[in-house]
Amino acid sequence: MLGLSVLMWNICSVSELSSENMRTCFQIVNAYIYLSATDFLQNYAEGLCRSFCELLQDITNEGQVQVLKVVEIALKVSPILGAHMFQPLLPAVLRGVVDGEKYPVVMSTYLGITGRVLLQNSSFFSSLLTQMASECNQGIDQLLGNVIEMWVDRMDNITQPERRKLSSLALLSLLPSENSVIQDKFCGIVNICVEALHDVMTEDSDTGTFRDCMLMSQFEEPKLSDDEEPPTEQDKRKRLMALEDPVHSVSLQQFVYEKLKAQQALMGDQAFGLLMETVDTEIVQQLQQFLRGL
Numbered sequence: 001m002l003g004l005s006v007l008m009w010n011i012c013s014v015s016e017l018s019s020e021n022m023r024t025c026f027q028i029v030n031a032y033i034y035l036s037a038t039d040f041l042q043n044y045a046e047g048l049c050r051s052f053c054e055l056l057q058d059i060t061n062e063g064q065v066q067v068l069k070v071v072e073i074a075l076k077v078s079p080i081l082g083a084h085m086f087q088p089l090l091p092a093v094l095r096g097v098v099d100g101e102k103y104p105v106v107m108s109t110y111l112g113i114t115g116r117v118l119l120q121n122s123s124f125f126s127s128l129l130t131q132m133a134s135e136c137n138q139g140i141d142q143l144l145g146n147v148i149e150m151w152v153d154r155m156d157n158i159t160q161p162e163r164r165k166l167s168s169l170a171l172l173s174l175l176p177s178e179n180s181v182i183q184d185k186f187c188g189i190v191n192i193c194v195e196a197l198h199d200v201m202t203e204d205s206d207t208g209t210f211r212d213c214m215l216m217s218q219f220e221e222p223k224l225s226d227d228e229e230p231p232t233e234q235d236k237r238k239r240l241m242a243l244e245d246p247v248h249s250v251s252l253q254q255f256v257y258e259k260l261k262a263q264q265a266l267m268g269d270q271a272f273g274l275l276m277e278t279v280d281t282e283i284v285q286q287l288q289q290f291l292r293g294l
């Protein structure tokens with residue numbers, strides 16, 4: 001790993017690199033995270049996080065996206081350690097969401113990271129909100145409301161199917177809730193879930209039933225067509241990690257169903273009925289179509 005130490009040292013002056021070299025540099029870092037997440041994060045994440053914090057101050061949008069992708073991958077392959085090691089960076093990410101970062105690609109990356117954090121550990125997410133609330137003298141609920149509103153509003157900026165499904169799972173994880181701020185945003189949350197259901201639900205031509213096409217099973221080997229290369233070791237590692245990723249292991253359809261049921265059980269039928277009335281009737285119909293058969 002001596003080579004890696006040298007690389008890490010170079011990262012510190014990455015802002016002086018050409019953008020092409022910088023991209024290569026980040027590719028190597030990402031490959032190492034996939035190769036050996038725990039080892040890598042324990043040894044290098046602290047230094048990396050420090051230089052990232054500096055880098056993010058003065059870097060192009062493209063550079064910002066590269067930096068944030070490293071954090072996103074770390075959170076994906078090693079949720080607990082990733083969140084712990086890159087914690088100093090996370091308030092800036094949340095700030096970027098609340099402030100409505102104007103570049104769609106950067107915003108999408110912010111939301112990808114926020115989604116991972118929220119879905120993986122809601123109390124960690126709350127502690128970030130609390131920290132931010134005290135720094136900017138705002139109420140925690142007000143901040144939470146702003147985050148959700150911005151998320152729903154900017155969902156169109158997220159083009160990656162993975163992040164779109166993750167966004168729905170993350171926002172759904174706020175349910176069931178008695179918090180009036182979350183209930184106020186219920187309509188928006190349902191809207192983006194239905195959008196994501198449109199993305200992921202595909203018809204299985206063999207059985208004629210609809211299923212979440214992002215679900216992966218360890219029993220299903222990916223089918224290879226004749227002109228495809230066999231998977232590399234790196235591909236195989238990524239696949240094994242994906243099996244643990246909620247995006248590929250949780251059925252969105254099932255998750256939506258369970259969360260709405262839980263909200264109904266919490267509020268009672270009548271109040272839940274009123275809450276559902278805040279959602280556009282056409283969206284409710286689409287939702288019912290997707291949930292049919294559960």
Ligand SMILES: *[C@@H]1O[C@H](CO)[C@@H](O)[C@H](O)[C@H]1NC(C)=O
Binds near residue numbers: 080123
């Ligand atoms: C979740 O976050 C809380 C608060 O930061 C922390 O104490 C706890 O260890 C975290 N749990 C996991 C499983 O990461």
Ligand SMILES: *[C@@H]1O[C@H](CO)[C@@H](O)[C@H](O)[C@H]1NC(C)=O
Binds near residue numbers: 153155158
């Ligand atoms: C990003 O989201 C905003 C707000 O919804 C929208 O006006 C803008 O067109 C979106 N841009 C892209 C590239 O998706």
